[in-house]
Amino acid sequence: MSSDQLWVVGVQADSASADERARLARAVERQLGGQSQWILLSTCHRVELYGFGTMPDVETSSRVETGEEAVRHLMRVAAGLESTIVGEDEILHQVRDALKQAHASRALDRRLQRLFETAIAAGRRARAGRTASSGSLAQQAVAWLERRSTLAGRTVLVVGAGRMGSSLAHCARLAGAKLTIASRDAIRAHRLAQVYGGRGIDLASGAELAPRSVAVAVALAGPWHELHAVSGELPPIADISAPAAIPAGVRARLNGGFLGIDDLYERPKPIPGGYIDDAVRVVATKTGEYVRWLSRG
Numbered sequence: 449m450s451s452d453q454l455w456v457v458g459v460q461a462d463s464a465s466a467d468e469r470a471r472l473a474r475a476v477e478r479q480l481g482g483q484s485q486w487i488l489l490s491t492c493h494r495v496e497l498y499g500f501g502t503m504p505d506v507e508t509s510s511r512v513e514t515g516e517e518a519v520r521h522l523m524r525v526a527a528g529l530e531s532t533i534v535g536e537d538e539i540l541h542q543v544r545d546a547l548k549q550a551h552a553s554r555a556l557d558r559r560l561q562r563l564f565e566t567a568i569a570a571g572r573r574a575r576a577g578r579t580a581s582s583g584s585l586a587q588q589a590v591a592w593l594e595r596r597s598t599l600a601g602r603t604v605l606v607v608g609a610g611r612m613g614s615s616l617a618h619c620a621r622l623a624g625a626k627l628t629i630a631s632r633d634a635i636r637a638h639r640l641a642q643v644y645g646g647r648g649i650d651l652a653s654g655a656e657l658a659p660r661s662v663a664v665a666v667a668l669a670g671p672w673h674e675l676h677a678v679s680g681e682l683p684p685i686a687d688i689s690a691p692a693a694i695p696a697g698v699r700a701r702l703n704g705g706f707l708g709i710d711d712l713y714e715r716p717k718p719i720p721g722g723y724i725d726d727a728v729r730v731v732a733t734k735t736g737e738y739v740r741w742l743s744r745g
Contacts, residue, residue: 454563454742456518457503457510458489458496460530461713466691469495472506479504485557487564489525489546491539492585492690492709493532498522500559519738522563523731526571532713535723536584540571541611563738570734574727585712586615586667589686590623592707593663596684600624602662607654609636612667612688617644620665628661630654632668658682668693688712 459469473495476488486499497504498518513521521530526543528535547564550556593599604625606617617627617640627646630653631637638648649657652674658664659680666672666687675698684705687694692708699706 452500452742453514454498454500454518454559455503455512455514456496456498456521457506457512458494459510460494461532461710463511464495466708466710470691472510475506476504480553482554484555485560487546487550487556487560489522489543491542492688493713494525494530496525498560498563500557516735516739519563520731520735522567523570523734523738526567527574527727527731528571529724529727529731533584533588535575535727537575538584538612538615540568540575543571544568559742562741566734566738566741570730573734574723574730584615584619585688585709586612586619586665588712589616589665589688589707590619593620593665593684593686594623596705597662599663602626603628603657603660605630605654605657605661605664606666607631607651607664607672607693608667608669608689609633609640609648610667610669614640616665616667616686616688617641617646620663625662628654628657630657666693671695 459472473488473490476497480486480488485501486497489496489498524530526540528539531539543564547561599620601624604620605628606613606620607630609629609631617629621627621644627641627644629637629641629646629648630651631648632651634648634650641648651672655674655678658675658678659682661683663683664685666685666689668689670693672693673695676695682702685694685702686707688709690709692699694706
């Protein structure tokens, strides 16, 4: 393959489980090193590596696209057209974070930098005229919890104080819940909880509180090992971590009271009115813009 040929190799939730995607991400990260011609994009439902030159040694089930199709694919991803929830905002943050992390760790090929900058611009422009949204993954997860128990006026435990944890907390508070935020960093949990008039605790304390909560919403990087020690009956748990933070043995005890990230993969309807047509036009424009720039060298 020519060193001037862009490629993307990756998997998503329709072909690989959250655990399989996490293994692929780790395998790619081990090969990254100081590689200037690769950028890894790892999101809730996909793991994709974009690059020029030699592709990494990864599993054969991974999908590969090259050239203009690879460019178009990233533009569609950034615009939210490949998301479970069309037009959702989290994916744009993740594309931006992928570029930021690549910059922080190594020198970056200018072609990849321009590719991701163009994709971010496409994502912003696609959303500029949006008047409606079908909701975020956090909204979908909290809605699932609400269908199982009334949240208003009752304690909901949110586990994780990052961006997705903050989204879960916001959605649960809109549902009228009383919030407790648990995190590996109890200080960070306390800061987030203050926003919603709740309290912040560490993960061990969160595990103790879980059986006394009406629902648990989780967005955590890494397993919630402390939950293994809980022997009592647990409430419904929505875990939008990728891979799941709730240990497999705990999930097995929930008897249908568990929602994982891959359970949210099926695209909901209705989708935002008019959004797709506008976003497709933006994708075409930005794809052409980048391809022309690349051809000029």
